[in-house]
Amino acid sequence: MSPEEPMSGDCIIEAGTVLCGVLPDGTMSMRHDVGIRVAGGMIAQIGPLAAVAYGNDHLARFGSPDMIAMPGLVNSHHHFGITPLMQGVPFAPLELWLPQFRAMRQIDVRLDTLYSAIEMLESGTTTVQHINSGLAGAPENWTATANATLEAYSEIGMRAGFTFMIRDRNILTYDDDAKVLATLPDAVRSWIAPKLDASNIPIAELMTFYRALKESWFDARPDHVRINLAPANLHWCTDECLRTIFETARETDAQVHMHLLETERQSRFAHDNFGHSAVQHLKALECLGPNVTLGHGNWMSREDLDIIADCGCSMCHNASSGLRLGSGIAPVNEMRHRGIPVALGIDQSNIADDRDMTLEMKLVWALHRETGLWNDRPGAGAVLQMATEHGARTVGFGGFTGRLEPGLQADIVLMDRRKIGRPHVNARTPVVESVLHRGGRHAVTQVFVGGRLVVNDGKVITIDREAVLAEIAGRLERPETQGERQAWDAIDALLPHIEAYHRNFTPAAGYLPYRYNAMAEEEQAGSGTSNSRVALRQQTLVGG
The missing domain is CATH 3.20.20.140 (Metal-dependent hydrolases)
Incomplete structure (x- = not known):
């Protein structure tokens, strides 16, 4: 595709639930049983499907009431x-x-x-x-x-x-x-x-x-x-x-x-x-x-x-x-x-x-x-x-x-609620919780970028994906060249010198807790519950 070729689409996307985005109070803004009208790659309208579709019979239609739409x-x-x-x-x-x-x-x-x-x-x-x-x-x-x-x-x-x-x-x-x-x-x-x-x-x-x-x-x-x-x-x-x-x-x-x-x-x-x-x-x-x-x-x-x-x-x-x-x-x-x-x-x-x-x-x-x-x-x-x-x-x-939201680009992911819920998710379970914890690649049905369909039935459709993967495999499976073997030999010879440098740079025995645990060390340092050397070092690193 040349840089000049347009990539936007005009269409209507139906969804049982739309995750619009997080509100200032931290809750998720949602719309239910709606259509999303895309014009010039942008979201032009989100509303009841009948209203969104009125006068727009010429537009391509995607989605269904079983779909959950979320931002790309x-x-x-x-x-x-x-x-x-x-x-x-x-x-x-x-x-x-x-x-x-x-x-x-x-x-x-x-x-x-x-x-x-x-x-x-x-x-x-x-x-x-x-x-x-x-x-x-x-x-x-x-x-x-x-x-x-x-x-x-x-x-x-x-x-x-x-x-x-x-x-x-x-x-x-x-x-x-x-x-x-x-x-x-x-x-x-x-x-x-x-x-x-x-x-x-x-x-x-x-x-x-x-x-x-x-x-x-x-x-x-x-x-x-x-x-x-x-x-x-x-x-x-x-x-x-x-x-x-x-x-x-x-x-x-x-x-x-x-x-x-x-x-x-x-x-x-x-x-x-x-x-x-x-x-x-x-x-x-x-x-x-x-x-x-x-x-x-x-x-x-x-x-x-x-x-x-x-x-x-x-x-x-x-x-x-x-x-x-x-x-x-x-x-x-x-x-x-x-x-x-x-x-x-x-x-x-x-x-x-x-x-x-x-x-x-x-x-x-x-x-x-x-x-x-x-x-x-x-x-x-x-x-x-x-x-x-x-x-x-x-x-x-x-x-x-x-x-x-209307006025933003129509980068939209549709997940199939049935695949997320299989065999069942209680209606009391918040949709956003289901999407995060049970959703995933297996449930992604269609993906749009600027209203243009780029993934259908879970597979990229804009390129010949199988040909790309096969060509990569063919190139990587060929035997190593002499130059490639020499590169590995050089790295094998280089690494001991790199390791020696880092041992000098970090002379301590070297175990440190993960970062937020290290912050906790700062709070405990005065209680005698931590090794004093490690605690002092944590204080230095976390600004204590």
Whole structure:
């Protein structure tokens, strides 16, 4: 599909229940036994089916009284399609996991993007923040990568924010790369050094590329594409780099999505280098504001969260990622207590190694129950809001999609009430609870983006999905080349040196509780119930 081809549809969608969105009082706004009229890709009317259909016999009709309609879901933090596990990289702590990506087989960008888009659409995700892991080589390579990614999303019918991670230091560890390279055997150094050089692109050149990409794609598809900025993380970006990125964002009215405080090591880096937290450092650089989303945030203190709330930032919670990599659990309840909008991201993959947001929502709901009889926990409606309205805001589609209301885009997911309820759900059970806890990919019947049908009977219909999957399988099943075997050999030789660095960087024995438990340690430290060394360290990390 070319960037000029229209993607909107005019139709009427019938539903027994419509989950419109969360109201200011926290309850879910719902409509029952209605039709949704779509005109020019937007919701024009929601009301009794007879009234909506009057004079509109020419419009295509979808849905039935058995359908539950809800806003299209938003994956606010995504990188690429074929997962590391599928490529032979087992799960490990982040710092020991990322270096192994360099040995993974390179996949055609279009196919890789379509693969994850199939998984997202078929589980109800209509919008994605695609964070390219980092550009390298000549500018024509950057353009080819960005265009192939965005063309794939256009082809399959998803809305997408596109951005690329920007780094200008400490690529291999938390220290200067030259120091790390000097410790490596000659063969490993000669293999990795050119790769580092290829990604060492002047920030000014990346900003020029960003502006050109934004102009070409946003102008062509203002309803379906956003071009955003992604400083990779504090330890990966110098202050000068950060100032340049955030100034560009202000000048171009862009959203910024930045990884931050994903692991305890990242928290320690900020304290060791700046004498205060990563969030405090970003505030001092004037890099925080309503256009900023911080991804992960597993190791944020209460003081950090106060700053984020005051600056109007959003958070992106990547629950599966934090658990699978042992990075920690973001203090989501503390965020919500401060009124910080929380979006959801599946990151590289979720707990089932796919891109099923309905499963991620279940995990998020369960993960933040915490103990106690009267805790202020996120309910089903709040989790749905994270995965829709709040996510749309972080990608740059706030006030455009994320709710089902007249005047907003018709990004609609239909779940079959009969499949959710099989064999039966009591009428007293709130619909939103049924959707969260019993709904899922199996119940997704149809998905619309701008009123255009993109999933029917649970399968993507805008591309030849089976041909895409077969072509990917054929490429991945071929024997390894000599160069690919050499890459794995180089990584096997590199990892012991990376591990040695991190053992020196983190000399303590190293067990720390998950994040909200660490906050609890702060409260118990004075009672003598905690080991004094660990308690003192927790106080330092949580601002105690």
